Amino acid sequence: MPNFSGKKRVLTGITTSGTPHLGNYVGAIRPAILASESESNNAYFFLADYHALIKTQNPHLVHQSTLEVAATWLALGLDTEKVTFYRQSDIPEIQELTWFLSCMTAKGLMNRAHAYKHAVQGNIDIGEDEDFAISMGLFGYPILMAADILMFNAHEVPVGRDQVQHVEMARDIAQRFNYRFGKHFVLPKAEVDRDASLLRGLDGRKMSKSYNNSIPLFLSEKQLKKSINRIKTNLLEPGESKDPDSSTVFHIWRAFASRQQIEEMREKFEQGIGWGEAKKQLFHLINTKLESPRERYYELLKNPERVEFILNKGAQKARAESKIMIEDLRDAVGIRPLS
Numbered sequence: 001m002p003n004f005s006g007k008k009r010v011l012t013g014i015t016t017s018g019t020p021h022l023g024n025y026v027g028a029i030r031p032a033i034l035a036s037e038s039e040s041n042n043a044y045f046f047l048a049d050y051h052a053l054i055k056t057q058n059p060h061l062v063h064q065s066t067l068e069v070a071a072t073w074l075a076l077g078l079d080t081e082k083v084t085f086y087r088q089s090d091i092p093e094i095q096e097l098t099w100f101l102s103c104m105t106a107k108g109l110m111n112r113a114h115a116y117k118h119a120v121q122g123n124i125d126i127g128e129d130e131d132f133a134i135s136m137g138l139f140g141y142p143i144l145m146a147a148d149i150l151m152f153n154a155h156e157v158p159v160g161r162d163q164v165q166h167v168e169m170a171r172d173i174a175q176r177f178n179y180r181f182g183k184h185f186v187l188p189k190a191e192v193d194r195d196a197s198l199l200r201g202l203d204g205r206k207m208s209k210s211y212n213n214s215i216p217l218f219l220s221e222k223q224l225k226k227s228i229n230r231i232k233t234n235l236l237e238p239g240e241s242k243d244p245d246s247s248t249v250f251h252i253w254r255a256f257a258s259r260q261q262i263e264e265m266r267e268k269f270e271q272g273i274g275w276g277e278a279k280k281q282l283f284h285l286i287n288t289k290l291e292s293p294r295e296r297y298y299e300l301l302k303n304p305e306r307v308e309f310i311l312n313k314g315a316q317k318a319r320a321e322s323k324i325m326i327e328d329l330r331d332a333v334g335i336r337p338l339s
């Protein structure tokens with residue numbers, strides 16, 4: 001089994017089918033960048049653009065989102081000298097590994113994948129054929145994801161709760177491959193951040209693009225203010241004591257504030273701070289944190305060649321490993337020169 005360093009390898013992918021919002025930042029991007037700064041980790045972060053094709057057939061969206069997601073991570077200070085940061089589609093070995101793994105994966109295992117089952121159930125609920133609008137891409141999605149993970153022998157995979165099953169499937173598939181062909185793969189583990197994916201959106205439900213309640217991360221100052229003003233509150237007047245723990249404004253405050261600021265705001269709620277004032281303070285808090293990354297972000301969007309350059313360097317770094325891995329695997333399955 002190739003081992004490229006003694007450190008723990010942490011790997012995660014971001015599907016490039018949208019614009020990052022505050023929930024992505026708090027739940028995934030911020031903790032990932034923080035973890036990548038640790039000396040005991042080797043981090044691999046990549047733009048999952050092959051996965052994006054499963055969700056959308058809008059080429060403009062995939063292309064634009066790839067730029068936006070990359071620019072977001074860079075603007076927030078990801079150190080690409082330290083981390084391996086790449087675009088999935090720049091690593092052709094991932095497709096080859098997907099095939100090797102597809103041939104090792106029972107169809108029955110894929111039948112049990114939540115995302116696929118959910119789509120089938122949706123069809124049944126509306127009286128459609130079970131297979132309606134279900135692509136082989138969606139069906140085999142966990143195998144592509146397994147290839148992403150196993151290619152770099154990741155030990156740990158930070159993901160949202162909805163992705164845990166996929167990481168477990170990667171583990172099953174790895175185990176089966178190892179059993180048949182010798183030990184080539186580390187068995188990966190999902191790492192769910194307890195606070196992750198919990199940021200609430202404008203309407204108080206979990207912030208998610210599909211609920212249409214999200215606040216994009218790099219809105220202009222003016223739009224950010226407007227968006228925060230749309231957070232749902234109750235009808236209590238200024239001067240009336242408010243319950244911080246059931247308030248979305250307070251909940252979002254917590255995700256950005258220091259411990260001391262959290263306590264101070266809690267007191268203000270009890271003393272009856274008005275919603276307008278609380279939102280104004282929330283805007284200032286978030287805006288102060290995002291001001292300089294926002295500037296860097298728009299600078300990068302205007303200069304996509306800089307992002308492209310960084311991704312190409314990342315791909316070179318990643319392929320230095322994936323090429324060795326795929327050689328080893330080809331040999332293991334019997335695909336090798338005849339003499």
Ligand code: TRP
Pocket residue numbers: 011012013014015048051144145148149157158159163
């Ligand atoms: N499927 C993941 C999601 O939608 C993204 C992803 C693709 C991923 N490949 C991965 C995450 C490998 C972790 C590891 O969130």
